[in-house]
Amino acid sequence: MRTVRNIHERVIEAPAETVGALLDRLSSDDDPVFPTPAWPAMRFDRPLGVGAEGGHGPVRYRVGAYDPGSRLRFDFAPPSNGFHELTVEPLGPGRCRVRHTLEQTQHGTEALAWALAFRFAHDTVVEEVFDNIERVATGSLRRAVRWSPWVRLLNRLMWDKPVEVDLPARARLARTAFERTDFTDAWQLEILPGMPEDPRAWERVLAFPVVARGDGEVLLGKDAGHLDFRASILVDQGHVTLSTVVTTHNPVGRAYFAVVKRVHPVMARAMLRRTHRRLALSTPSAGSRERFHRAADTAAAEVAAP
Known part of the structure; x- marks a missing residue:
């Protein structure tokens, strides 16, 4: 038995309210954050809120806590235990810190699967979530996460089967x-x-x-x-x-x-x-699609303006 605590964080040069509003759209039809379609979409059986059950791909969980604009906690479904959580921390008028925390007690094959496979896929997905937040909230991205050959292989092996x-x-x-x-x-x-x-x-x-x-x-x-x-x-x-x-x-x-x-x-x-x-x-990321739609809406509004 071992307890895993995995933490990712990134400072975003945008107000916490802006970033929090993006997190509030997780799992929605126009989710601008979760890195689909390169990875399975996050989906729940109801709108985002405490008690909603779902997950992404084979990872199942329920919303255990939700403070709109600042905190989302997902509790893993049995027989797994633990949680993963997204938080937004203000650092000033135009900056904030986004943090993702995963904590789980693992046994036997679960610990082995995490060490050999799921940790690498998890780390990549979380960093891609941060990439999308940065793209949309700031309008640019300093450096996109790159997939290692091992992550590419895992993605191929885990891809849904017809x-x-x-x-x-x-x-x-x-x-x-x-x-x-x-x-x-x-x-x-x-x-x-x-x-x-x-x-x-x-x-x-x-x-x-x-x-x-x-x-x-x-x-x-x-x-x-x-x-x-x-x-x-x-x-x-x-x-x-x-x-x-x-x-x-x-x-x-x-x-x-x-x-x-x-x-x-x-x-x-x-x-x-x-x-x-x-x-x-080959499909643009969720963050890139959101930026495109925003630019198109702005252009349409300018054309329609008298």
Whole structure:
């Protein structure tokens, strides 16, 4: 058994009220602080407040204390124990200190997992939270945190895996691709905040020509003498779904696909997961998106002004 106490802090050249207002938006739809989509979003079962339950990725906790604008404490859900806490401390009219404290008593495998993996991911996420606060509150960032090769590997290993779903009702292009369908499957991932919702951004999941486009859907595919296949990429209701439909034409096609369909699910999941992560890591940070929206709002207001 060991007790871990992990502390990060940063001085921000902005008023405590400004920084506190950013923390109050944690887990909201327009959260400007938590580093999504490079990491799983922080989400709760209700608006931010004492008693709200949720977390980010596999880390589960509830809001144990909340003083708007100055303090947020998250208590880890059983069987874990301990807490992590964000505080804002005024240092003068235009400066403040943001501190993140994690304290936890760890046992056995939990202590080993922290020492080998979670500590490195945790430290990076916290520093990225500070980066976003600094970006938005001051309008600039002195030096962004850099991922080590180990953190990049951990991020890759911890990335969400697609889940199998029924062929979506709104995947109309896939549903009407063939008169007769001999094989169908569909794999789905959540679209994290900031990720593109235009299906054209997802076309590189597969290196096949586009056959058709529809409402939130792109259909790719290829015809051959022994079988035809179509792959549908549907972006709908906060998820991206990769669906495959196949029709065979003769015994050669049926024999060929009897072999291919054994490895197809592995390949489909891998291609969707790889594209999902690539798009997430190429998406601007939450802080950068917030700055862009603020600049756009300012420009629109100036244009509308008499």
